[in-house]
Amino acid sequence: MNQAWNRYAFVRFVIFMTLGIIAGAFLPYLITVTTVIFLILSLLYYFLFLKRGLNFNHSQSIVNAIIAFALCFTFGFINTYQQAEKHERNHLSKIDTKEIKAFKVTLISAAKETDKTFGYKSKLTKVKIANRWIDISGKAMLYFQKDSSSKTLEYGDILIVKSPLSELEGPKNPSEFNYKRFLSFQQVFHQQYIPSSHWIRKTANSANIITSYSIKTASILEKKMTGYITNPQSLAIAKALSLGIKDDLDQELKTAYATAGAMHVLAVSGLHVGIIYLIISFALKKWRNRKGKRFLFAAINILILWGYAFITGLSPSVQRAAMMFTFIILAQAMKRQTNIYNTLAASAFALLCINPFLIFSVGFQLSYLAVLGIVFFQPKIYKLMQFKKAIWDKIWAITCVSIAAQLVTAPLGLLYFHQFPTYFFLSNLVVIPASFIILNGTIILLVFSFWELAAKWIGFFLDHFIQLINYLVFSLDYLPHNTIEGVYLSTFESWLIYGIILLLALFIAEKKLAYFQTIVIPLILLVGSITSRQYYNFTEQKITVYDTSKEHALSVKNGYKQYLKIEEDLVQNKNKIRFHIYPSQLKAGLVDFNPEKFNNDNQSKIFKDFKGVKFTVWNNKVVSHWYEPVDKTIRLSKPIEVDLLIVSNNAPKSVDQLLELFNAMKIVVDASNNYYKIQNFKTKFEEEKINYYIVPEKGAFEWKL
Structure with a gap:
């Protein structure tokens, strides 16, 4: 050993x-x-x-x-x-960004287009505070109002922006994705929406010339591709698979490919760079092991791989994959007495020296784990069955690759995405060979784009071929139990699963029973962790008022049963439900909650409605939800005594009306109320010394009993 x-x-x-x-x-x-x-x-x-x-x-x-x-x-x-840029003396985090009147900024990324904005990662160099410009360092996400002017913005533009900056906020709801921490690993700590009239272009295209030309090249190739592939979904797949441009992928496509376990095909990464590597290796196979030619083989291979990375806009995922294969090619060319694990580790070591925060990137983690899984487990799984016919042997080989990759990436998939595609081995039989054809086809299309007749026929073939692949991927949706959804896994539990996989790998490699016997330790810890969480969920009783920006949403939970009320506008916004509410449902073990299928009408009616106010008695506590205006002519002999009053939709006409109707032990004002109403509530509540909670300011309210 x-x-x-x-x-x-x-x-x-x-x-x-x-x-x-x-x-x-x-x-x-x-x-x-x-x-x-x-x-x-x-x-x-x-x-x-x-x-x-x-x-x-x-x-x-x-x-x-x-x-x-x-x-x-x-x-x-x-x-x-x-x-970590935040440790610099003049970093943006050292000042009160609310005092900023204007700032000078360089756009350092390609645009991320949404329905209403163009988003850019930006680097600040100066800020204006109290009529004085000072040097500053730091990055921010800027979202420019979508119009004809912002459409002309490009990577490298230097702008003067008249606006303050907002610090990124942490998660506002229980178990919600921590977007602030996610961006902090990219050295971004602030964001701001910029209206059209609040910026001017100072200098155009002054940043890194290589990145600038890379992004422009990707944009030119995208336009060429658009002219020859007419079906919107086919075009979206072709651009995502070959150029890494995913802006046009609609939710239907993303969901279908994710459910099929084929989402990795739509993110240009190791698979695509590996295909390029295989093409070059096959074309130059005679040079690969020749003493005088192998360095030329390596040089051409590396040059083409990084050329491909260049035309995809030098995205981080492609750079990682190109670096990984560069180390593999160099190790082969130098005939070093090493192994693939050491070579992969050397590439990871180099990348982490350049950017240590890559270790927190999901893409980095999944890429290296998938390759390690394929390298170690695929040959061993492949040997379990033998086929005489070449076609069945190839099918079995691809299946083994899928199984090996899923084996080591599944814990991360469950941790981050809470689902597992059960038919991944079927989808990969289709999408892996298809991605090879589509990637080669798009390259040929771009090469022949100067010859319109040939380009039209190539585009026609690609268009219909991708439509066929999409049809097959969508067909998997109709198979029973195509996805295991609603799986919650903690970070600690995912580490325990990887401990089990590592011990299993060591047992297979070393043939020592001690490794297999040791598996019982992380297995017992895993069972104990899941059991304790499930027991806690079973006994937990609480009310949650969620922070969903504009709408009201509340849940009353009793073990594995709950009443969940979501405003109808929010019910239609499935992405918002999935982001703000779904994570807490998963952690609470409420497996019957599905954002796509949720309907208020299916909820148990635990509240009684009285003229726009709902009442319930729960665990001997009186809870009221005031969500609609009531007739101001209503008069009570004395205020209604309640333990908890939840106020939504600006329902009370005034604070005085609220105090006339209710005497509440605790008042919760949720995010569906407007800013000015909330400020009035706060002022009066503080004067009257009332116990209150403002959801938009403090995040979701949780009341455990």
Whole structure:
């Protein structure tokens, strides 16, 4: 085992550097101590290196290894701290962004188009505060009002924007996706919507010239493709698969491919770069192992791979894949006595040195895990069955690739997406060969785009071929139990599953029963974690008033039963329900909740309606939901005593009317009320010393009993 581990130097380096990166991201206040330790370890390692010479015993080897791993850990920590822009002295986070009157900014990404805006990641260089311009550093997401002017914006444009900035907010609802943390790993901490009249272009296209031409090239190729593929869904698939442009993918397509377990085909990444690599390798196979030609083979391969990355706009996923294959090609060309695991680890090590925050990218995690799974498990699964006919052998080989990749990526898929496609092996039999044909077809189309007649026929073939593939993918929707949905998995539980997979892999590789026996430890912890969560969910009783920006939504939960009331406008917005409400439903174990099929009429009627006000008694607590205006002529001898009053839709005409009708122990004002009404409520509540809670300011209200 020791000798085997000696072949995996970079694997060990990456493991310890990754631990250092995680520590550096979440424990930055330890930077001084870590830097001192790094310097001491560096000197100690250098001293031991000089002292040992060429010969050293086993104990010295262990000491040197421990120091080397500690150096990797501390280097990862320090590198993460240094590359975290928020630690810079003049960073945007050091000032009150509400005082900003204007700012100077450079657009550093391609546009992300939505129905109403063009979104750009932007780099700030100056801000205006109190009539004085000061130098600043920091990034922000800017969303420009969609019109003819903003349509002309491009990567590299320098703008003067008259607007303040808003700091990104954390999740407002229980278990909601943390968009703030997601963008923080991209060094983005602020955002702002920019109306048309609030910006002017100072300089056009002044950023990185390579990235600029890459984005322009992708845009030109997109326009060429648009002229020859007429079906909107076929065009969307072709652009996503070949150029990585996913803006035109509608929700129907995304859902169908996700359900089929084929969503990876629509994101240009390792699969697509691998196809390019296979094409080149096949075309130049005679040079691959020849002594005088293999470096030329490597150079051409690397040049074409990075050329493909260039025409896709140098997206991070393609750059990662190109870097991965670059290391593999170089290792093959140099005939190094290494292995694929060490080569993959070396590419990951290089990428993490450049950008340590990649370790928090879902794409980075899935890419490397999928490749590792395929490299290790695919050959072993493939040997389980033998077929004499070539066609069945190819089908079995592709199936083995799908199974191997799913085996190691499934825990992450459940953690992030809460679903598992049961027919992934069928869909991949279609989409993997199809992606090979579509990618080659689009390249041929672009090459022959100057010859209109040929381009039309190629476009016609691609159009109808993609329609056929879409039809097959959509057909999987009609199969029974095509997706296991509503699965909740905590981060700790996903780590336990990966522990089981790792021990299983070690057992297969080393043939030692001890590894298989050790699986019982993470298995018991996994069962214990799931059981304790399920017991908590079964006994939990609470009321939740969600923060959904403009509409009201509340739930009354008693174990695995609940009443959920969502405003009708919100019911129609499935994406909003999935983002704000669905995560808490998953964690609570309410598996019967489906955002696509939710209907208020199917909910148990636990509230009694009286002239626009709902009442219920729950666990000896009186709860009222005031959601419609009531007749102002109604008079009561004394206010109604309630334990909790939820106010929605600006229902009370005034605060005085509310206090005349109700005497509430707690008043919750939800997000469906307008800003000015909320401010009036707050002022009066504070004067009257009333216990209140403002959902738009504090996030979702949870009342546990």
